[in-house]
Amino acid sequence: xxxxxxxxxxxxxxxxxxxxxxxxxxxxxxxxxxxxxxxxxxxxxxxxxxxxxxxxxxxxxxxxxxxxxxxxxxxxxxxxxxxxxxxxxxxxxxxxxxxxxxxxxxxxxxxxxxxxxxxxxxxxxxxxxxxxxxxxxxxxxxxxxxxxxxxxxxxxxxxxxxxxxxxxxxxxxxxxxxxxxxxxxxxxxxxxxxxxxxxxxxxxxx
Amino acid sequence: xxxxxxxxxxxxxxxxxxxxxxxxxxxxxxxxxxxxxxxxxxxxxxxxxxxxxxxxxxxxxxxxxxxxxxxxxxxxxxxxxxxxxxxxxxxxxxxxxxxxxxxxxxxxxxxxxxxxxxxxxxxxxxxxxxxxxxxxxxxxxxxxxxxxxxxxxxxxxxxxxxxxxxxxxxxxxxxxxxxxxxxxxxxxxxxxxxxxxxxxxxxxxxxxxxxxxxxxxxx
Numbered sequence: 001x002x003x004x005x006x007x008x009x010x011x012x013x014x015x016x017x018x019x020x021x022x023x024x025x026x027x028x029x030x031x032x033x034x035x036x037x038x039x040x041x042x043x044x045x046x047x048x049x050x051x052x053x054x055x056x057x058x059x060x061x062x063x064x065x066x067x068x069x070x071x072x073x074x075x076x077x078x079x080x081x082x083x084x085x086x087x088x089x090x091x092x093x094x095x096x097x098x099x100x101x102x103x104x105x106x107x108x109x110x111x112x113x114x115x116x117x118x119x120x121x122x123x124x125x126x127x128x129x130x131x132x133x134x135x136x137x138x139x140x141x142x143x144x145x146x147x148x149x150x151x152x153x154x155x156x157x158x159x160x161x162x163x164x165x166x167x168x169x170x171x172x173x174x175x176x177x178x179x180x181x182x183x184x185x186x187x188x189x190x191x192x193x194x195x196x197x198x199x200x201x202x203x204x205x206x
Numbered sequence: 207x208x209x210x211x212x213x214x215x216x217x218x219x220x221x222x223x224x225x226x227x228x229x230x231x232x233x234x235x236x237x238x239x240x241x242x243x244x245x246x247x248x249x250x251x252x253x254x255x256x257x258x259x260x261x262x263x264x265x266x267x268x269x270x271x272x273x274x275x276x277x278x279x280x281x282x283x284x285x286x287x288x289x290x291x292x293x294x295x296x297x298x299x300x301x302x303x304x305x306x307x308x309x310x311x312x313x314x315x316x317x318x319x320x321x322x323x324x325x326x327x328x329x330x331x332x333x334x335x336x337x338x339x340x341x342x343x344x345x346x347x348x349x350x351x352x353x354x355x356x357x358x359x360x361x362x363x364x365x366x367x368x369x370x371x372x373x374x375x376x377x378x379x380x381x382x383x384x385x386x387x388x389x390x391x392x393x394x395x396x397x398x399x400x401x402x403x404x405x406x407x408x409x410x411x412x413x414x415x416x417x418x419x420x421x422x423x424x425x
Contacts, residue, residue, distance in 0.1 A: 025235045025389070026232055026306075026310075029228075029231060075291065077309075078283050078286055078309045078312055079279075079284070082283055087276075117313070118313045122306055125306065179398050180398050183394075184395065184398035184401065187391070187394030188390065188395075191390030191394065192387065194386045197386075198385060
């Protein structure tokens with residue numbers, strides 16, 4: 001019971017209260033890049049959930065088996081993690097092309113983009129060094145916690161992206177002043193959406 | 207020299223990475239609550255982008271096309287590690303404030319994007335011009351955004367412990383500007399302003415472009 005409650009709080013906290021896009025600004029490039037239509041957003045959200053989970057699994061093992069015992073984690077984690085993620089995405093792409101052409105077609109074009117998506121690197125870093133974002137470094141999410149945390153973050157990413165894409169589709173037909181058309185208005189919409197997420201702060205004492 | 211300057215100038219206005227190309231947004235919005243943090247973020251990006259552009263361009267004949275992205279990432283990650291450790295040693299306060307954003311410079315789209323789109327195909331001199339111009343354009347926007355947010359959001363600008371400017375006591379500082387929605391909304395207005403400015407000057411730029419043909423070669 002204790003553990004179930006702990007994991008649920010971790011999941012909700014990562015997905016809604018500390019939403020990665022709207023309350024922490026991580027991974028904004030795809031947020032503005034692909035959100036102009038609902039279909040591409042759905043593809044991107046799926047690809048992020050998939051890759052982020054795999055990436056955290058790989059980097060968690062890499063950190064706990066190799067970097068931390070050797071004591072080189074502190075100055076080698078940036079190049080090491082980004083290389084693990086880049087290699088992983090490359091392999092996933094090759095595997096999907098062979099094994100599941102349907103899934104490849106729907107996720108395909110987003111996979112290379114995800115390598116340089118800071119959300120994946122940030123979540124992988126945070127899962128092995130929880131609290132890194134606030135710099136109160138303490139090592140040691142267990143594997144289960146790291147996995148639940150990552151899935152929570154990825155779901156939060158998907159929810160925010162889809163909400164924003166729906167708003168932007170609606171915005172297409174709205175009367176917007178000429179100079180504010182397009183991206184300026186998208187940013188102000190994102191600001192209002194983020195105001196909504198701000199209302200969730202402090203939910204369940206998180 | 208004229209060629210060098212025109213590549214350099216591009217990054218500042220017409221091809222500004224933040225307001226026109228819209229890349230590298232995450233760090234910008236997140237660290238722009240304080241002018242101090244924004245300024246040092248800008249410095250870090252200037253260092254990483256100009257150095258990595260120069261190195262990528264120097265090694266461009268040695269880097270095989272198929273593995274170029276991992277090679278770029280390793281070059282960039284080395285410079286980011288230099289910044290990470292230097293800042294941790296000499297500016298601990300700023301380092302704590304910037305936090306996860308220093309390692310995340312590795313995946314900042316501005317830097318990888320310029321290595322891929324420009325430095326990999328151009329001589330060192332022009333790659334350096336492009337790196338400097340783009341990173342200065344980035345720093346300019348991030349500092350302006352931070353100045354607006356800090357001045358109006360908290361009523362004063364404090365830089366490394368020195369108070370540069372302050373509003374009188376009775377100014378009711380709207381704290382929302384310092385929070386997340388403020389960043390999005392202020393940045394939306396900055397983009398609108400940049401769009402209006404670029405639209406107004408574009409006719410003049412088209413005329414000058416006719417005289418320097420390198421503009422086309424530069425892309």
